[in-house]
Amino acid sequence: MQTAKVKAKDMVSEAKEKAKEAAAKMQGKTGEATAATHGEKEMAKEVARPKKDQASADKHQEKVEHHADAATAPARPSTPRTRPPAARTRRRASTSR
Numbered sequence: 001m002q003t004a005k006v007k008a009k010d011m012v013s014e015a016k017e018k019a020k021e022a023a024a025k026m027q028g029k030t031g032e033a034t035a036a037t038h039g040e041k042e043m044a045k046e047v048a049r050p051k052k053d054q055a056s057a058d059k060h061q062e063k064v065e066h067h068a069d070a071a072t073a074p075a076r077p078s079t080p081r082t083r084p085p086a087a088r089t090r091r092r093a094s095t096s097r
Helices: 002-034 038-072
Strands: none
Touching: 002 038
């Protein structure tokens, strides 16, 4: 159960990171489109890169926090089985066709 919670939190972090990266990329592309010179286009790219890198760093930091929370959470006590597991039967392969 704890693993499922961690996976769900990681997926949320991943979605947030992708949204932030897309916003930064779009801002960079907008800056490039409105730029008149090559230097302005390079400046627009340089503005977008740190935002994408920060989004990625935030995602990894959130993942570390999720895994740390899972490691410190109390383990669920195991419950003994009340019934033995069902016996598995194997079918014989038919030799006549």
